[in-house]
Amino acid sequence: KFAMVAPDVQIDDGKGTILISSEEGETEANNHRKLSDFGIRNGTRLQADDFLQDYTLLINVLHSEDLEKDVEFEVVGDTPEKVGPKPSEPPSKNITNGSDDGAQPSTSTGK
Numbered sequence: 001k002f003a004m005v006a007p008d009v010q011i012d013d014g015k016g017t018i019l020i021s022s023e024e025g026e027t028e029a030n031n032h033r034k035l036s037d038f039g040i041r042n043g044t045r046l047q048a049d050d051f052l053q054d055y056t057l058l059i060n061v062l063h064s065e066d067l068e069k070d071v072e073f074e075v076v077g078d079t080p081e082k083v084g085p086k087p088s089e090p091p092s093k094n095i096t097n098g099s100d101d102g103a104q105p106s107t108s109t110g111k
Contacts, residue, residue, distance in 0.1 A: 001075050006022035007022060008022050011040065011045075012046060013044075043060070
């Protein structure tokens with residue numbers, strides 16, 4: 001739903017409880033657990049980071065009894081229109097004197 005490639009998701013409570021890790025196998029045991037197993041309830045905040053895209057979300061979990069039949073969750077709010085891998089950085093210029101403004105050394109003799 002959020003177009004994340006390799007997310008890390010943790011409870012935003014200062015304890016650093018990781019729910020989903022981009023490291024393969026690190027949080028596989030969590031896959032079949034319910035959010036309530038981690039103490040996540042109405043009002044809990046989650047932080048989702050996708051390092052590959054330089055993309056971070058804060059997710060507010062809100063309980064609702066008004067979902068349609070067979071709908072387990074609903075995303076409300078602004079979702080990104082387009083995300084993708086970080087653009088590659090342009091090649092760096094060779095800078096010999098700490099400046100890339102094209103200035104040349106002074107040739108004046110100052111009499």
